[in-house]
Amino acid sequence: MLDTLQTLGRWAINIIERVGRASLFLMLTLRGIPPILARPRLIIQQLYAVGVLSLLIIVVSGLFVGMVLGLQGYNTLVDFGAEQSLGVMVALALVRELGPVMAALLFAGRACSALTAEIGLMKATEQLSAMEMMATDPLSRIIAPRLLAGFLAMPLLAAIFSAVGVLGGYFVGVGLLGVDDGAFWSQMQAKVDPDDIYNGVIKSVVFGFVITWIALFQGYDATPTAEGVSRATTYTVVHGSLAVLGLNFVLTALMFGDD
Amino acid sequence: MIKMKTMEITVGLFVILGFAALFYLAMQVSNLNAFSVSNKDGYSVTAQFENVGSLKVGAPVTVAGVRVGRVTAIGIDRKTHEAAVKLTISSAYNDLPLDTGASILTSGLLGEQYVGLEPGGDEKVLKEGDKIKLTQSTLILEKIISQVLFSKAAEGPDKK
Numbered sequence A: 001m002l003d004t005l006q007t008l009g010r011w012a013i014n015i016i017e018r019v020g021r022a023s024l025f026l027m028l029t030l031r032g033i034p035p036i037l038a039r040p041r042l043i044i045q046q047l048y049a050v051g052v053l054s055l056l057i058i059v060v061s062g063l064f065v066g067m068v069l070g071l072q073g074y075n076t077l078v079d080f081g082a083e084q085s086l087g088v089m090v091a092l093a094l095v096r097e098l099g100p101v102m103a104a105l106l107f108a109g110r111a112c113s114a115l116t117a118e119i120g121l122m123k124a125t126e127q128l129s130a131m132e133m134m135a136t137d138p139l140s141r142i143i144a145p146r147l148l149a150g151f152l153a154m155p156l157l158a159a160i161f162s163a164v165g166v167l168g169g170y171f172v173g174v175g176l177l178g179v180d181d182g183a184f185w186s187q188m189q190a191k192v193d194p195d196d197i198y199n200g201v202i203k204s205v206v207f208g209f210v211i212t213w214i215a216l217f218q219g220y221d222a223t224p225t226a227e228g229v230s231r232a233t234t235y236t237v238v239h240g241s242l243a244v245l246g247l248n249f250v251l252t253a254l255m256f257g258d259d
Numbered sequence B: 001m002i003k004m005k006t007m008e009i010t011v012g013l014f015v016i017l018g019f020a021a022l023f024y025l026a027m028q029v030s031n032l033n034a035f036s037v038s039n040k041d042g043y044s045v046t047a048q049f050e051n052v053g054s055l056k057v058g059a060p061v062t063v064a065g066v067r068v069g070r071v072t073a074i075g076i077d078r079k080t081h082e083a084a085v086k087l088t089i090s091s092a093y094n095d096l097p098l099d100t101g102a103s104i105l106t107s108g109l110l111g112e113q114y115v116g117l118e119p120g121g122d123e124k125v126l127k128e129g130d131k132i133k134l135t136q137s138t139l140i141l142e143k144i145i146s147q148v149l150f151s152k153a154a155e156g157p158d159k160k
Helices: A002-033 A033-037 A039-048 A052-080 A083-124 A127-133 A138-176 A182-189 A195-222 A228-257 B004-029 B143-153
Strands: B042-049 B062-065 B066-076 B083-090 B101-106 B111-116
Touching: A002 A033, A002 A195, A033 A039, A033 A052, A033 A083, A033 A138, A039 A052, A039 A083, A039 B004, A052 A138, A052 B083, A083 A138, A083 A182, A083 A195, A083 A228, A083 B004, A083 B101, A138 A182, A138 A195, A138 A228, A138 B004, A182 B066, A195 A228, A195 B004, A195 B143, B004 B062, B062 B083
Parallel strands: B062 B111
Antiparallel strands: B042 B083, B062 B066, B066 B083, B101 B111
């Protein structure tokens, strides 16, 4: 009985300790951002790694998600003679929810896992300690540009995902299934508010920040062994995805809940 | 490791692509370029209806099917206890006659409700703060159905 209680207590204390370390880590990283702004090359390098290299998976997934939405939406809407609303359905689903969420999940799998593995390995091979010995702050030199890059790349990737998805829905709906071209766009434009797009961008900014933070902290906090790095990478994808899905619910409730 | 220059170019392309996608979403997908609720360059008129049904703020206001504005507020008139609907009409259409009528219509059988304006023949035109006097309330499906059923019942079984 007492043993169970003790295990529970230790587990809770571990979690709180970890949250505390993650917050401290974030604070120190944010403090390391100003000096890095004078060296934009580091940020560009990271933007290339997390942004440009994720483009392919984002574009292809966006296209297929949009096409599936078009196909399934058509099958349901055509029963009510409302297939003209297909554009609205595809665009709203993508801009409000699927764009930011799917892009964030793919980003967690494609870019953030690589970040964790990279930093975990740097730690395991004591490159981070070596840097500290040379009086270079690894938080500023290594972590901060990656955090900034993730934060900047995510909203762009989400926007690309949504835009390509709408085109995918258009190809299937108008090209394949014969929905009226004009109705598809005009209905979409009538029903999608600029607010929907702003909210989507806000969501993707939050997601980008949170999953990059999780990925960097997992790497920085990894046990410096091969097994530790592999576990940290797994945790990045698992915790990152859960955080995205949970936050998405909270943000949706805040943004769209009251009307 | 690829060259720094190529990397910078691709990152530049990526950023442009991202913003182009945002711009595309804003322009092509949403109604940013059409008529947004917060549009200030328009004038507001009110119309009173017995019943607005499920008319919502933001619903389109049309003349002959062409969108000219939006519903910006729905409230209740304190004196008549009728619904007071505020319509904001784009200033591009500032030549609607004063005796324009307003009715609440439904797009399709189950579609969304909107306000249709029918211009009259008055010389004077509608201005900010004017009131539309000729109004027709929404058709309420339940009432129509009950009327039909009632008249059927009144006809009675002797028809058979």
